[in-house]
Amino acid sequence: MQVHNYKELSEKIASLIKEDPQKLFELANKIRIKNRKNIVSLCAIVNAKSGLCAEDCIFCSQSIYHKTDIARYPFLTAERILKKAKEAASIRASCFGIVISGRGLTSDKEISIICSALQLIKQNLSSLHRSASLGIISKDKLLRLKKAGLECLHHNLETSEGFFPNICTTHSYKDRLDTIKAAKEIGLEVCSGGIFGLGENIQDRIALAFAIKELDVASVPLNFLTPIKGTRCETFDCLAPIEILKTIAIFRILLPDKDIKVCGGRNVNLRSLQSMIFYAGASGMMIGNYLTTAGNDPKADLKMIEDLGLRVKV
Ligand code: SF4
Numbered sequence: 001m002q003v004h005n006y007k008e009l010s011e012k013i014a015s016l017i018k019e020d021p022q023k024l025f026e027l028a029n030k031i032r033i034k035n036r037k038n039i040v041s042l043c044a045i046v047n048a049k050s051g052l053c054a055e056d057c058i059f060c061s062q063s064i065y066h067k068t069d070i071a072r073y074p075f076l077t078a079e080r081i082l083k084k085a086k087e088a089a090s091i092r093a094s095c096f097g098i099v100i101s102g103r104g105l106t107s108d109k110e111i112s113i114i115c116s117a118l119q120l121i122k123q124n125l126s127s128l129h130r131s132a133s134l135g136i137i138s139k140d141k142l143l144r145l146k147k148a149g150l151e152c153l154h155h156n157l158e159t160s161e162g163f164f165p166n167i168c169t170t171h172s173y174k175d176r177l178d179t180i181k182a183a184k185e186i187g188l189e190v191c192s193g194g195i196f197g198l199g200e201n202i203q204d205r206i207a208l209a210f211a212i213k214e215l216d217v218a219s220v221p222l223n224f225l226t227p228i229k230g231t232r233c234e235t236f237d238c239l240a241p242i243e244i245l246k247t248i249a250i251f252r253i254l255l256p257d258k259d260i261k262v263c264g265g266r267n268v269n270l271r272s273l274q275s276m277i278f279y280a281g282a283s284g285m286m287i288g289n290y291l292t293t294a295g296n297d298p299k300a301d302l303k304m305i306e307d308l309g310l311r312v313k314v
Contacts, residue, residue: 028281041284044088115148197225224265252281
């Protein structure tokens with residue numbers, strides 16, 4: 001594909017999507033093989049503080065704006081987080097993310113728990129990549145966490161700048177950008193992607209891919225809405241599997257060398273087509289359960305990777 005600038009590339013992709021999605025997948029797969037070979041990276045997470053979030057993200061079961069039937073609990077202990085990290089390693093995740101609900105860390109006690117958990121993971125599971133998703137966070141707090149062993153900050157942009165006010169009004173797209181920039185400034189690796197199926201159009205998805213390209217992050221998690229009862233998205237239709245595969249392909253073509261991971265909603269949305277994510281350009285996926293919804297049996301996911309002749313990253 002000969003292209004000269006972002007606008008032209010964006011137009012080319014949009015026309016390829018309309019004309020022949022198979023060509024789009026072929027191109028994305030070729031780019032995946034060239035840049036990521038036959039390696040699949042697996043990440044797993046723990047929901048270290050669940051529910052009661054004062055933010056109003058329309059898709060989220062943990063927001064106080066929604067009446068959902070999820071487990072709500074304050075911070076897990078550092079030892080409990082370590083136990084979850086051990087479980088993640090046992091299902092061959094190479095990266096483990098400590099995720100909390102809420103706008104951000106609210107007290108010194110909370111930061112201390114995350115620092116202790118990071119230190120314990122570093123001591124006990126030195127080869128497990130240590131990541132955290134902690135909401136909006138300042139450079140000072142990030143420095144403290146980095147000192148304790150944090151290697152990667154996960155913070156999604158979620159959607160395009162233009163569509164963002166449709167999915168959240170309690171914080172801004174700029175708040176999210178500032179957190180990512182702070183992490184990059186102190187030398188943390190960054191993992192940033194988004195969620196799809198919220199009513200955004202193809203141009204919003206392309207715009208998100210370009211925004212992430214601009215930030216030059218290491219990995220890009222792609223989530224697909226699982227409509228949860230009690231949220232404002234409960235009546236939304238799931239995206240069709242072909243739409244999801246096209247979205248993955250767009251990200252691979254625009255972010256050729258990045259680790260593109262399919263995360264929340266993989267099983268519910270793609271059903272029997274889950275193995276197709278790699279042929280659409282994905283190079284990784286989340287294994288185990290998601291934040292408040294269940295994932296596949298990890299054994300079945302590992303078997304799928306083996307059956308495809310791909311290798312799990314160690
Ligand atoms: S996505 Fe995060 S910030 Fe938004 S409501 Fe859920 S927990 Fe809160």
